[in-house]
Amino acid sequence: MKEIFVLAEHRGGELRDITLEMLSKGRELAQNMDAQLVAGLLGHKVAGFSETLKKWAHQVVVVEDQRLENFNADAYQMVLSSVIRERQPDLTMIGHTAFGVDVAPPLAAELDLPLVTDCVDLQLRDGVPLAIRQVYGGKLSAEVSFVGSQCMVTVRSGAFPVSGEDLQGQVVAVDSPLAGEISYRKFLEYIEAAVGDVDITQADVVIAVGRGIKEEKNMPLVEELAKSLGGVLACSRPVTDSGWLPADRQVGQSGRTVKPKLYVAVGISGAFQHVAGMGGSETVVAINKDPNAPIFSVAQYGIVGDLFQVVPALTEKIAEMKGN
Ligand SMILES: Cc1cc2nc3c(=O)[nH]c(=O)nc-3n(C[C@H](O)[C@H](O)[C@H](O)COP(=O)(O)OP(=O)(O)OC[C@H]3O[C@@H](n4cnc5c(N)ncnc54)[C@H](O)[C@@H]3O)c2cc1C
Missing domain, CATH: 3.40.50.620 (HUPs)
Structure with a gap:
């Protein structure tokens, strides 16, 4: 067989x-x-x-x-x-x-x-x-x-x-076919990466920000969105490389794997190394000014537009709805 x-x-x-x-x-x-x-x-x-x-x-x-x-x-x-x-x-x-x-x-x-x-x-x-x-x-x-x-x-x-x-x-x-000690390599210990104040792998709502945010001074824009949705802030690699968020917030192949109920990708192109860490999310919303960005192929909802306009409008709308 x-x-x-x-x-x-x-x-x-x-x-x-x-x-x-x-x-x-x-x-x-x-x-x-x-x-x-x-x-x-x-x-x-x-x-x-x-x-x-x-x-x-x-x-x-x-x-x-x-x-x-x-x-x-x-x-x-x-x-x-x-x-x-x-x-x-x-x-x-x-x-x-x-x-x-x-x-x-x-x-x-x-x-x-x-x-x-x-x-x-x-x-x-x-x-x-x-x-x-x-x-x-x-x-x-x-x-x-x-x-x-x-x-x-x-x-x-x-x-x-x-x-x-x-x-x-x-x-x-x-039966194990091993005979004798394994001499070339030895296991010493697992060293777990330290988890910072926020564990993005456990969050139900993750708002991830990418290079589209352009400068560190613009980060509060997405922080506000994360706060309004009760989510945590994560990012793509260029954001950690720039030192705008710590390494434990990076999603992807060389970062963390997340599977939240809601993943909002803001100004992230959707390189496969990033998608490797978030492709299992239940619902993905992408905000990107490029309609051909690969992130839209893994998103259930896409907003094609300038994040500097879309994100504040979204945050405002959510606050309004919560107020009501
Ligand atoms: C071995 C290896 C491991 C890697 N591991 C990871 C990893 O773990 N995680 C990871 O994320 N990457 C990883 N990378 C890097 C990866 O290949 C990409 O370079 C990276 O994911 C790109 O990040 P980004 O989408 O933020 O930036 P870009 O690819 O530069 O995308 C920025 C996006 O923002 C959009 N944008 C720009 N301005 C605006 C605006 N005003 N409004 C709306 N949208 C806008 C653009 O259209 C673009 O789509 C790895 C690479 C290698 C080689």
């Missing part, structure tokens, strides 16, 4: 969102390919994770080993190469995360499998997986087909909505 193998990612005792995102997409592909969906779980004392994962996959393959307690790309590669050689999945999905980009390329090279990185979508053409990835800073999408019957992809965080927690998969324990 055909197989889709999804590598579960966990850190600090929690399954990472990317795992269920990949399993949700994997489920859809598996249905259409008539394939079995398998979650691969590597770790130590991870029974709790297998209980969760079995609701999302037909099978959970667990490799328990103390040397897998914390992510180590060398150890993961050794285990995964053995498991994948044995199972021969048609498609292997790994997160395009700090972990995934560490392990997927050497693993694909070792197994001599074609690898497409940072996929934003996966489709089937004639029953065979086709990867979609962005090129030229997100301006174009490329469809990439694979040579051979097996392939591997890394998947961008937030690319797929999470749904489909209704399976009762079987949990299969596999």
Whole structure:
């Protein structure tokens, strides 16, 4: 039977969102390919994770080993190469995360499998997986087909909505193929980035400001909007680079990932590195003077106009409505 193998990612005792995102997409592909969906779980004392994962996959393959307690790309590669050689999945999905980009390329090279990185979508053409990835800073999408019957992809965080927690998969324990110590790399500790006075990842309403704000002295304009909506202020990278907001307010690939109920993007173009951190928001409103700005393609509501006119008008209207 055909197989889709999804590598579960966990850190600090929690399954990472990317795992269920990949399993949700994997489920859809598996249905259409008539394939079995398998979650691969590597770790130590991870029974709790297998209980969760079995609701999302037909099978959970667990490799328990103390040397897998914390992510180590060398150890993961050794285990995964053995498991994948044995199972021969048609498609292997790994997160395009700090972990995934560490392990997927050497693993694909070792197994001599074609690898497409940072996929934003996966489709089937004639029953065979086709990867979609962005090129030229997100301006174009490329469809990439694979040579051979097996392939591997890394998947961008937030690319797929999470749904489909209704399976009762079987949990299969596999002996760890690791022998001896992993000598090349050692895990020392996780250093969590300090959370400042405001944790944008927990907010229901996020007002994000970009380079369109032009100067630091204009920042109160968006602060007022955030206040009127009861939201927190976040930003794109140029704003933190300029020192107008601290690094813990930056949304995106090299910043925080937020999934608020409402995300308002003010003067932000919508580069894929930014969208990577906010694409999972429930409702996105974009304010931008350029009607072709990519942010409009991820927004449910768009206002094409000068933020210096739109934002104060919006703040005033909200205050008026609240007053009423
Ligand atoms: C490895 C790497 C990691 C990165 N990580 C991140 C990240 O985590 N987060 C992130 O945000 N970026 C990140 N970037 C940078 C990213 O590529 C973009 O450069 C950045 O997101 C652009 O920010 P911006 O949209 O604010 O600015 P711009 O792209 O300059 O867009 C400004 C927008 O404002 C609009 N505008 C200008 N004036 C007005 C006005 N008066 N009224 C209304 N609209 C106006 C313009 O039309 C434009 O669309 C990363 C880049 C790299 C290479």
